[in-house]
Amino acid sequence: KNEVEQSPQNLTAQEGEFITINCSYSVGISALHWLQQHPGGGIVSLFMLSSGKKKHGRLIATINIQEKHSSLHITASHPRDSAVYICAVLPPGTASKLTFGTGTRLQVTL
Amino acid sequence: DAMVIQNPRYQVTQFGKPVTLSCSQTLNHNVMYWYQQKSSQAPKLLFHYYDKDFNNEADTPDNFQSRRPNTSFCFLDIRSPGLGDAAMYLCATSRLGQGLSNEKLFFGSGTQLSVL
Numbered sequence: 468k469n470e471v472e473q474s475p476q477n478l479t480a481q482e483g484e485f486i487t488i489n490c491s492y493s494v495g496i497s498a499l500h501w502l503q504q505h506p507g508g509g510i511v512s513l514f515m516l517s518s519g520k521k522k523h524g525r526l527i528a529t530i531n532i533q534e535k536h537s538s539l540h541i542t543a544s545h546p547r548d549s550a551v552y553i554c555a556v557l558p559p560g561t562a563s564k565l566t567f568g569t570g571t572r573l574q575v576t577l
Numbered sequence: 578d579a580m581v582i583q584n585p586r587y588q589v590t591q592f593g594k595p596v597t598l599s600c601s602q603t604l605n606h607n608v609m610y611w612y613q614q615k616s617s618q619a620p621k622l623l624f625h626y627y628d629k630d631f632n633n634e635a636d637t638p639d640n641f642q643s644r645r646p647n648t649s650f651c652f653l654d655i656r657s658p659g660l661g662d663a664a665m666y667l668c669a670t671s672r673l674g675q676g677l678s679n680e681k682l683f684f685g686s687g688t689q690l691s692v693l
Contacts, residue, residue: 500682509583509686510620510667553619564634565682567619 470494473554473568480575486541488571490554493535497559501528501539504551504570513539513552544575580604583668583685590658591693598653598688600668606683609651611643612667614687620667626651627673655690663692 471492480486490499501513514521514528516537521528525544530537541548554568581602590596600609607628612620624633626645640662642654655662668685 502682502684507689510669510684512682512684515681564622565620569619 469569470566471554471556471568473552473571475571476569477572478574480544480573482545482575482577484544484575486544486548486573486575488539488552488554488573490537490539490568491535492537492554492556492566494556494566495559496556498557499530499537500553500555500557500565501537502553502555504553506550510553541573546575546577549573549575581668581670581683581685583666583688585688586686587689587691589691589693590655592660593657596655596658596690598655598666598668598690600651600653600685601649602668602670602683603649604670604672604683605648606670606672607648608671608673609645610669610671610682611641611651611653612669614665614667616664623653658690658692660692663690665689 474489498515498517500515503511503513513526516528516530518532525542527540537554539552551570551572553570555565557565584599588596608625610625611623613623614620622634623637623641624643640656644652653666665687667687669682671682
């Protein structure tokens with residue numbers, strides 16, 4: 468079992484829909500990252516969370532440390548949101564080893 | 578403006594011919610990472626620098642080396658590329674604060690390496 472599990476693995480939505488991507492992890496963490504990767508592209512860091520909730524434009528990320536769970540929400544989805552969304556966690560007291568989830572491939576259609 | 582810059586965007590090399598990938602940053606971050614990402618897989622950490630301290634992952638092949646001549650630049654050297662080394666190579670930076678509190682990661686756009 469992976470230490471970081473994401474669901475769903477693949478998601479297709481119509482433009483305008485509200486989207487939720489979930490991430491569950493089984494290890495202690497100091498922070499959790501939500502990352503976005505477009506096909507053939509580099510990675511963009513969307514959020515880094517250690518507690519609570521963060522919002523940036525149409526994106527909202529929440530984390531529940533007790534339940535070891537985080538969600539990424541996209542409101543009013545748009546085709547340009549189509550990408551792979553990756554959850555990654557950072558163990559405490561380390562600069563280095565992010566543990567990555569398997570990613571959620573999102574396709575937003577017109 | 579791009580803050581973590583990787584060059585080149587695409588690199589083609591021949592089997593066994595040494596290749597160097599470069600990464601530069603304008604953020605003055607003290608930590609720089611190199612990741613390898615193969616198709617449809619999660620990125621895999623190869624090594625990272627905390628300032629000048631080099632930290633190699635245990636399963637990173639000896640074929641992969643890195644140099645960080647100053648804060649801004651970091652290089653990935655592949656001494657004898659094999660076909661299995663074809664991948665996207667991602668550079669990332671972060672600032673490690675006091676108490677080992679890590680801050681947000683910034684990734685470069687990656688270098689797609691092909692080995693012929």
